[in-house]
Every structure is written in structure tokens, then in C-alpha cells.
Amino acid sequence: MTGFRIRWHVLVFLAPAVLVYTAIMIFPLFNTLRLALYSQVDQTTVFVGLQNFKTLFGDPNWSGAFWNALGNNFWFFFIHMVVQNPIGIMLAAILSHPRLRFAALYRSAIFVPTILSFVIVGFAWKLILSPIWGIAPEMLDAIGLKWLYQPWLGKEDYALTTLALISVWQFVGIPMMLIYAALLSIPEEILEAGEIDGITGMAAFWKIKLPLILPSIGIISILTFVGNFNAFDLIYASQGALAGPDFATDILGTFLYRTFFGFQLQIGDPHMGSAIATAMFAIILAGVCLYLFGIQRRMRRYQL
Amino acid sequence: MASKFRLAVLLTSTVLAQAAWAEDVTLTIESWRNDDLTLWQDKIIPAFEANHPGIKIKFAPSAPAEYNAVLNSKLNAGSAGDLITCRPFDASLALFQAGQLADLTDLETMANFSDVAKSAWQTDDGAHTFCVPIASVIHGFIYNKDAFAELGLDVPETEDQFFDVLEKIKEDGTYIPMAMGTNDQWEAATMGYQNIGPNYWKGEEGRLALIAGTQKLTDPQWVEPYATLHRWAPYLGDGYEAQTYPDSQNLFTLGRAAIYPAGSWEIAGFNQLADFEMGAFKPPVKNADDPCYISDHTDIAMGLNAASKNVEAAKTFLDWVGSEEFATIYSNALPGFFSLSDFDVQLDDPLAQEFVSWRDECESTIRSTYQILSRGTPNLENETWNASVQAIKGTATPEELGESLQEGLASWYKPQQH
Numbered sequence: 001m002t003g004f005r006i007r008w009h010v011l012v013f014l015a016p017a018v019l020v021y022t023a024i025m026i027f028p029l030f031n032t033l034r035l036a037l038y039s040q041v042d043q044t045t046v047f048v049g050l051q052n053f054k055t056l057f058g059d060p061n062w063s064g065a066f067w068n069a070l071g072n073n074f075w076f077f078f079i080h081m082v083v084q085n086p087i088g089i090m091l092a093a094i095l096s097h098p099r100l101r102f103a104a105l106y107r108s109a110i111f112v113p114t115i116l117s118f119v120i121v122g123f124a125w126k127l128i129l130s131p132i133w134g135i136a137p138e139m140l141d142a143i144g145l146k147w148l149y150q151p152w153l154g155k156e157d158y159a160l161t162t163l164a165l166i167s168v169w170q171f172v173g174i175p176m177m178l179i180y181a182a183l184l185s186i187p188e189e190i191l192e193a194g195e196i197d198g199i200t201g202m203a204a205f206w207k208i209k210l211p212l213i214l215p216s217i218g219i220i221s222i223l224t225f226v227g228n229f230n231a232f233d234l235i236y237a238s239q240g241a242l243a244g245p246d247f248a249t250d251i252l253g254t255f256l257y258r259t260f261f262g263f264q265l266q267i268g269d270p271h272m273g274s275a276i277a278t279a280m281f282a283i284i285l286a287g288v289c290l291y292l293f294g295i296q297r298r299m300r301r302y303q304l
Numbered sequence: 305m306a307s308k309f310r311l312a313v314l315l316t317s318t319v320l321a322q323a324a325w326a327e328d329v330t331l332t333i334e335s336w337r338n339d340d341l342t343l344w345q346d347k348i349i350p351a352f353e354a355n356h357p358g359i360k361i362k363f364a365p366s367a368p369a370e371y372n373a374v375l376n377s378k379l380n381a382g383s384a385g386d387l388i389t390c391r392p393f394d395a396s397l398a399l400f401q402a403g404q405l406a407d408l409t410d411l412e413t414m415a416n417f418s419d420v421a422k423s424a425w426q427t428d429d430g431a432h433t434f435c436v437p438i439a440s441v442i443h444g445f446i447y448n449k450d451a452f453a454e455l456g457l458d459v460p461e462t463e464d465q466f467f468d469v470l471e472k473i474k475e476d477g478t479y480i481p482m483a484m485g486t487n488d489q490w491e492a493a494t495m496g497y498q499n500i501g502p503n504y505w506k507g508e509e510g511r512l513a514l515i516a517g518t519q520k521l522t523d524p525q526w527v528e529p530y531a532t533l534h535r536w537a538p539y540l541g542d543g544y545e546a547q548t549y550p551d552s553q554n555l556f557t558l559g560r561a562a563i564y565p566a567g568s569w570e571i572a573g574f575n576q577l578a579d580f581e582m583g584a585f586k587p588p589v590k591n592a593d594d595p596c597y598i599s600d601h602t603d604i605a606m607g608l609n610a611a612s613k614n615v616e617a618a619k620t621f622l623d624w625v626g627s628e629e630f631a632t633i634y635s636n637a638l639p640g641f642f643s644l645s646d647f648d649v650q651l652d653d654p655l656a657q658e659f660v661s662w663r664d665e666c667e668s669t670i671r672s673t674y675q676i677l678s679r680g681t682p683n684l685e686n687e688t689w690n691a692s693v694q695a696i697k698g699t700a701t702p703e704e705l706g707e708s709l710q711e712g713l714a715s716w717y718k719p720q721q722h
Contacts, residue, residue, distance in 0.1 A: 131543020
């Protein structure tokens, strides 16, 4: 008789991970969603349903800040997609070239910023770009391009792009490594077969390698998306919680922080903060679903 | 027998000694000023204990950023000290309303303080005062005396003279006329708008009218300071848009900038760093004989834990905190933090003397956004930071800024909704 039998060892081995994950991830997540449905009235917490969301999207004071942050967030993501990922792929393609010398050195050098703290990166770049002590104005001066220099981090038009590029500088190592690994896994026989058919050099990259690493590029895109929409540290470290100038660098993370924990004379509002966190969660969830169901399932895979 | 008697004497004396010792009351002070620990231990507490036998004081500070949270949980748990160092305005008001700070309105020493000094630790109607004011910080401009002598400049009194001086420093080119950046935002509001503003809105008169709803942020006296701030822009260093607060401090103390829009809290730090002579001048007025107003911002006070078991001793100490002796010790140990009492305190530091002398010539007021007006969302203080930066950069006109601030304030503040 082969009836249903509880496999206790499975439960025992799963338990620690499930318990820890529930305690530090699942419970806080749902508790945040729950907090968003309450509000503080005269020192007591009351259930208000979707009122916080109505305020967030209906009150121009809140919705203006929210849409501004969301728009900035999309621009932040856009810069990463058009700068970080192509550069990452290019670097990986160069690194995987068999005749490149010191490949390991380059690989580590480019990857090192990824493991630096945001605070260090923010501070270092602020010093580099500083109009007073920075080396950027002098370097531009040395090649006769001083007129190009602007106090980028202090200008509404440039600050967000500048910060996005700093973030790109920091994280370009991750797509590079992932693509590099994908490129190395392409069997030599395929490339050789291509060569026999006359596909060499750049053509080999575009026609053979690129289609084979597309799934990796998809994964990188979704990682970038999630990372960017959860971003906070770099902006906070270099521009502060008010994400100046004139909220030009305010993204959802800084908006959430200001609301949840309060800032200067503004007292924190955990309930409105949770409403923003819930909106962020919904946006990221929607993005990931769109990718999983819309793109990844249709992506053609090749059996290597 | 004799030995027994001796034993009894010994025992009795021990008991007596213990009884005498038990009469000593120990008061614990909660504070966020851990920087001042040695000052309290070496100067303030010995001075008090010398004249008040039977009361011992223990200063028990926590980290500034954690203070509010730590204090709240201690008060709720009933383990907080007898004396509570008070943050200005809403943070302490909330404690009073929750019954955790005692009402000190009738404390004798309160007579030593003006209404403005007490305003940060009163109920909105001014009927109850719950902390004894300790110190305030004053706004003005610190300047490099050597640079002024070198360029043959006089200290400006009026606004025209002020911009004249800035123009001359700029023409000469040796110094950056004024060290301030807009990157961190708060300097533009605190050292800019709140520094020069009181001369426009006539200090308390304007501030209270704004709270009462009889003046609006779109009125000329609230908008004009933004126009003046915009005139500062050409005299701030290259790339001031990305200049941070520490950048500005360094530019000035390294002698690269001639004028620094300041708060008096800078004095102690600047004294250590600058190797040139410094002077200070108050915010310039429009016409030479106009009455002047200064921002003399209330910052720190001390209150009584309502649950304290040593109320009498604590009140004795609080009375002393309001005394001339305390004011003298405190203000001299921390130049730039000025006693809020009406006493004429002798200060040793020349720069601090200069700042505090303005109290005799000018009317004092506090930062316009701090009392009541920053309770809602959008937060007027935070909005003012942003508006001041935009005013300097010229990304919005003063009128537009006034309108958007007024709209934000009126959206939640009843007296402004008519």
C-alpha cells in the first residue's frame, strides 16, 4: 500500500528557512500593507480603509509629490537601461575575448565599486564633482573645456541624471559579470560552425552570441528595475532626505522615507508612509509580472 | 559592659549617619546635550551643590538623534529622571499635554524671562509654561575682519551698504564675497530667509499675525525677503548650487570668503579653526534709522517630570536654572548659546559679545515657521527651505513662492482659510 505519508524530514529541513523568512520578510510586508489602512486620529489608531490612498492620489499636495517621484524613478531606470546595461554587455564581450591580456584585473577593477557602500560612493563623487574642492572643474580646465563644467548636483536639470550615472558607475559590474558568465557558457563548436559559414567578428556577436545571452539580459533588466524602484541610499547620502534641488532627485524611496520617519519639523506618519510603500510594492509587482508573463515566456530559448 | 556600650554608640552613629545621608536628594537630568557632559560635571553641578547642601545632581544625557524616542519610552515606563531637558515647541508641548511635564507657570524664576523667551515652551494660548528657558541662538553675519581692513570696507548697516560691500569684494576678486551654498537647503532658509526676514515682517508682530491669520505669506513683508535673497546669488561662490554646509564653513574659516551668514552656534567652532580676526554684524535694515529685528531663536530649556518624587528639590534646581549665576556659567562655557534670561550676563568671547549686544538695540523674535505653523502637511518649515533655495537661484519669482507657500499653509491651517 502506497498511501499518503507525511515526510517529516522535509518539514524539519524546511522549517528554519520558512520561519526566518516569514518573520523577517513576509510578516513585515503584510503588516506594512495593513498599516496603510489605518490612521492616527487624536493619539488613537483607527481603521480608515482606503482613505490614505485617496489622499495620496487625490490630494494635490500628495499626488504632486508622488507623481514627481515616480517620474524621476522612471528616468533613473531609463538611464540605467540605456547606459548601464549596454556598457555592461560591451565590457563582457571585450572581457570574454580570448586574446585580451589582464582580463582578470579589469574584471575585478570594474566590479569593485559594486561592493562599496553607497555612502562612500556618494561622498567620493560629491567630492569629485564639488565646485570648490573637486577635481572635475580642474580636469576640464586642463583640456580647455572648463565651460562645460556645471555644479551638476545642484542644478535641477542635471542632478538626477548625474546621480543615475554615478549609480551606473557603481553597478555596471553586475550586468558585466552576468553576461560574461553567459558568454563563457556558449560552446566553442557553435562559434566554429558559424565561422565555417562565414560569420566572424562583429557578425558573430550580433548573430550568434547576442541571441544566446538574451535571457540573461532579460534577468538583468528585471534586476535593474527592482533595484531602481527600491533605490534610496545614494540619493539620501548625497542629496539628503529633501532630495534637492527642488525635489529634482526625489524618487519613491526618499519620498517614502520622508513621509514614514518624518523630517526636521515634520513628524513622521507611518500610515501614509505605508500607503506609499504599498504603492511601490504594487508598481514593482506589476513590472515583474509584466516581464514574467509578457516577455520571458515568449522569449525563444536555444538548446545548447 | 563597656564594650557593649561602645557597640551601641557605634551602631547609633551609623544609623544617624545613614539618616543624614538619606536626606540628600539626588536629581537626575535627562538631556540630549552629551557634548556638554563635562561642562555640567565640572562647572554647573558643583556651582549648584556648593550652595544647596542636600541636593545632588546627576546629568544623564543620551545621543541627540535618539533623545526624543528614549525620553518618551522612559517617561511611559516611569523610569525617566526628575528633570527633563526640553526641545522647543511641539515635541515638549506633546509631553505637557500628555501630563508628563509639570506646569511651571507659577515658578518664581519665570519672572526672569520675557514672553518671547518662554514662547517655545508654552501652550498655544500662552496660559501655561512648562519649561524654564535656558538658551537661544542668534542669527547674523560673521565677517573676516582682516579682509575688510585689507579692502578698506566698513561694516554695513543698511541693505544698500550691504550690497555695496558685496559688490566691492566681488570687484576686488581676492575673496568670495559670501560663503553659502544651496545644496543642503536648510542654510538658505535658516541663515538666509529667517536671518534677514524679521526686519521685513517686524519680528514678533508679523510672526504672530501670521499665526492669527491676519497676515498672509503673499503679503509684501513675507515675499520681499525672497527678492533680497535672489540678489545674494551673484555674490555666492562659483557653483554655490552644489556647495554644502561644511563647504561653506571651510571656505570661510580658510579665509577664502569674506562674509558668512551665520548662526551664533558657529562661534565655538570658528574660534578654533579661523586664524584671522572675526567680527559680526546684524542683518542690515532698509533705512539707516529703521528699528531692527533679530532672530533670537529659542532652542533649549528644562522642565519637571510630572511623576518626579522630588518635586521640591527639583523646583529649587529649576529656580536656580533661571538665575543669573547659571546664565553666566552656561553662556560663557558655550559661547554662541545665549541665556534667555533678562540678566545682563557678562560674556568673555568678543564675537559672542557682539551677537548678544544686538538684543539691546533690536527686537528679538524666533523663526517664523517653528511655532504651530509646521504642524501639518505640507510642512511650512520644510517648504520654506525649498522656497528659499528657489528664490536665490531664481527658478521661481518671489510672488510665486509666496503663493505656493500660502496655498500649502492654508490647506490645513484653519486661521489662514478665509
